[in-house]
Every structure is written in structure tokens, then in C-alpha cells.
Amino acid sequence: xxxxxxxxxxxxxxxxxxxxxxxxxxxxxxxxxxxxxxxxxxxxxxxxxxxxxxxxxxxxxxxxxxxxxxxxxxxxxxxxxxxxxxxxxxxxxxxxxxxxxxxxxxxxxx
Numbered sequence: 001x002x003x004x005x006x007x008x009x010x011x012x013x014x015x016x017x018x019x020x021x022x023x024x025x026x027x028x029x030x031x032x033x034x035x036x037x038x039x040x041x042x043x044x045x046x047x048x049x050x051x052x053x054x055x056x057x058x059x060x061x062x063x064x065x066x067x068x069x070x071x072x073x074x075x076x077x078x079x080x081x082x083x084x085x086x087x088x089x090x091x092x093x094x095x096x097x098x099x100x101x102x103x104x105x106x107x108x109x110x
Contacts, residue, residue: 001068001091005039008098014106023047027055034060037086037105042069042076053083066105 006016018033020026023046030038038056042049049067056063067080070091080088089101102108 001041005068005098008095009039009102012099012102014102021045023052023055026052027059030056030063031059037064037066039066039068039089042067042071050079050083053080053085057083064105066101 002019002021006019009016017035018029020029021044023044026038026040026044027047040049040052040056044052047055049069053065053067056065064086065084066087066089067085068089068091069076072090077088087101087105089098093101
């Protein structure tokens, strides 16, 4: 999934400044790199996506996080929106869906 997202972002003209394969690395990478946006899977080794989101929000309350998940639950969505996520992209997704979502988040599409 990381490879796919990296490739799609590059194709859309965005720079990927870092990536992480587990929760602890994700938090450390964010703290060191401070990217404009974070794409965060809900299931990672070591910490859940919700735990990582909380860690990122402690570092930077305004961090823009896009959740990537196969889980479709209204309660989870409400919790994520309440925490202030910038968007939720459901797996599996098409290139067109990803492009549209990223465009909305970056203001590149109407």
C-alpha cells in the first residue's frame, strides 16, 4: 500500500518526504519531517492508526491526516472526524478516486 500511495502521489506531482512501516516509526518520521499531509493506514504494526493519530495531534494539533482504511464503520468515521482528520479514503480505491480525494484536500480540484 505504501508503494502504491507513493507512486500515485508522485504521478499527481506531489513530493513524498518520508514513509514508515510501523507506528513508532510513523510518529518519529512525522516529528522529524513535518510534512504538509500524512496518509495513515488504520492498521500498522506496534500501534493502531487511532493511537498514531493521537500522537501526531499531540505533536501538531493542526496536522492534516488522511486515513486509508478498508474498515467502513459509522462509529469509527465519527471518531475520526471528531479528531479532525482531513479525509478518509477507503481501500480498495481507484486512481480516479485517489486523485479526486487528494485534489479536494489540496484544493487542486473544484
